[in-house]
Amino acid sequence: MKKSILYLLAASTLALTGCNDLLDKDPRDTFTNTPAFWSNANEVGSYSNGFYSFYGSASSFYFNALNDDQASPDFADWDFTTIPNKASAWNSRFTNIRRVNYMLDGLKTSTLPEAEKTKYEAIGRMNRAWVYFQLVKMYGDVQWEESVITDLNDENVYGPRNDRDEVMDKVLADIDFAIANLPALAKDKTTWSKEMALAIKSDLCLYEGTFCKYRTQADNGKAADKARADKFLTECTKASEALMNGKFSLNDWKPNASGKVYTVYNSLDLSNNSEIILYNNYEKDVKGHGLCDFTCSSTTQNGITKDAVDAFLFKDGKPLATTSLDKNDAAVINKDGKFSISKFLSNKDKRLSLLVDSIICFKDHGWIRNEPSPNGPLPAETTSSTGYTVYKYDNPQMEVYYRTNTTTNYTDIPLFWYSVVLLNEAEAKAELGTITQGDLDKTINLLQKRAELPNMTLNPDADPANNMNVSSLIWEIRRVRRCELMCDLGYRYWDLVRWHQLDKLDSNKYPNINKGANIVNLADKSKQNVDGNYLLGTTAKRTFAAKYYLYPVPSNEITLNKDKIKQNPGW
Structure with a gap:
């Protein structure tokens, strides 16, 4: 294993963190890494439940004040203004990757039926894809690990970071495997499903497509790549459209008897909500x-x-x-x-x-x-x-x-839900230049109707406030996204990153x-x-500098791997 996660136990027993306040699952705290363990379906299922902790909780909403939507009385500056010695954002995610890889390696020794092993492999690879997606967003180039290395003398221990594009290609392969091999969503919307994997793919492919379209060599270390952008944007539309098959629908926001409207954000029970793909119970x-x-x-x-x-x-x-x-x-x-x-x-x-x-x-x-x-x-x-x-x-x-x-x-707290899929579909097609009025009517205009606004057309009037150097259509689609997802899951910050608009957080x-x-x-x-x-x-x-497009690599990582790991630009 590369240095980033060597501090974890390399022996046959691994201590796991609990689920905290996440989905209503009960993972084991420890496991014995033997073929017998990985051949027991109950043990493997319990172990995989620990991966629910990789996703959001109630604290993922409202508390993300590093954006232009909220102003914290305590002031929200950049997450890092100096290079840290260590960072949980780095270490915890490599810990989680190692946890997944223990299962993926263990399944190779398992005597479970092939179909069951394939299902758990799909769960593992979906979760690995999700964690790597977060790492790439934060750090750019990162080490790719697809198996657990316990020999401290292995030459891969002190390996270099992999190119971020290479890592995201592997992420796409992982999520496609999960989509092909996970079961369809049944009644319980707190469990792993094909639809959850599709929602993840919709998100990560929109991010990667737009990031690659708008990135610059000077600020991001790599120049824009239209072919790569189009590839991922097209994959985003495929995933989004696979979810637009009638299985999900928007809530209507009608007032109840007391005149109040309850949405996916303040409901006491999301189990039967038509908009929900995955939620935290x-x-x-x-x-x-x-x-x-x-x-x-x-x-x-x-x-x-x-x-x-x-x-x-x-x-x-x-x-x-x-x-x-x-x-x-x-x-x-x-x-x-x-x-x-x-x-x-x-x-x-x-x-x-x-x-x-x-x-x-x-x-x-x-x-x-x-x-x-x-x-x-x-x-x-x-x-x-x-x-x-x-x-x-x-x-x-x-x-x-x-x-x-x-x-x-x-x-209950939503983690993946239908309105985001509609937003992703519309934006991806607009960025590809293939969007039609019919596409708008099936996506953005469903959201506009619910918000009691007129339909959007392919040629909206210009807004003098458009300061992002994009067409009026893309500006308006971005507006809908901002208003629909305000305060949610850190979306706004990462939207500004992928649009190459992080300077909009400069309050000067x-x-x-x-x-x-x-x-x-x-x-x-x-x-x-x-x-x-x-x-x-x-x-x-808050003053913007281009270096904030990437988090700084913890200095301890560079000290231990100084011949192969370099600091991110500007830090």
Whole structure:
């Protein structure tokens, strides 16, 4: 094994981490690496359940403040501004690859029926593909490992990093094997399935295709490669279309009897949700999280930015610069003395009113979300760094105790879901130049209809805010993606990376990514951090440099492999 994971046990017994707060599975903590172990279906199944920890949890939402959608009161700078000696982002993923490879190697000694061995190989290779995809996004070139090497004298121990394109080709081969050999999704949407593999392929191929289209030699270490981009974008459409076969559909966002809309983000039960491909199951008094608590407690929230709010279209389907509707975003003092943006929200994309509250709240002007949980008191008074609070994940159906503690929230969490597939399909075809109006109607316009917006056409009007040097169509498709997935799973950060637009996180050049709500009607602004009439989520500044397209390789890795491992550009 190459140095990155030599610190793991190389003997026959390997200690595994638990599933933490992830999918409702119960992996073994240890295993004995013998042919007998890998020949026992229950043992292999239990071992593979540990791979669920590779995916997101409730903490994957809202808490990713390194973007232009949220402003943390504590300021979210680049993940690394100096080179670390060690980094969990590097080590933990190589640990997970080794865990997968133990199973893949063990299956070669197994006496299980061939069909069963092939299924578990597919599970292993799908998970290896996912982990390598994350590593390549962060570090670019990384060592490719497809078996466990326990001999410390093996010449491969101190090997060089493999070219990132070579690694992503192997990732594609792994995910294609998984798609060909995993069973179709049955009733349980917390289990491995062909559809999950297709969703992963849709994501990673869109990423790779657009990254290779827009990358530059100067900033990314490799020049753009149209042929490679087209190959992966085409593979993205194949995977996406395989999921667009009627098995999944969008939820309609209709209000319930109390007038509230519940989505994939704040549901107590996603097991039968038509939009879900894979979700993370939480249960009352059994397994909980704290996502709801952080969006309805006294802790100052990571507020939504003015830049993000301005991205949402108005109900006439037009952006801020060209709409004929009232675009006054000033918070108005209502009869309760609170600062309301209800009128403003009524003119905007429905997604915005599902994302944020209609009352803005900030220092010395807190607010209690006026939705008491059943049979209990109200939650705590809330404030936000920008005034805009995040409602998207809260569910007032839960009693206050369960809603306002960091380990008791029990809303289910989506990991792969249908709206992302539709977004991927539309963007890939637009980047390929093959998109038709029919394609838009089967993808983006389903999302626009749900958001109560007019249909998108192949030739949308130009938006003066388009600062990405792309066509109006691609700009608008990117807008829909941003608004649909705001605060979700770190999508926005990695979208900016793959579009070669990471400079949009430079708050010196783009000050609206630190601004929040318009408080012109507040009589005394002297106690607030403001820029004119707009709240400032933070006064700290984030400056972009091209080196941030890649994370720095931990210095310890280079020290041990100094003849073969070099640092990433700019670090």
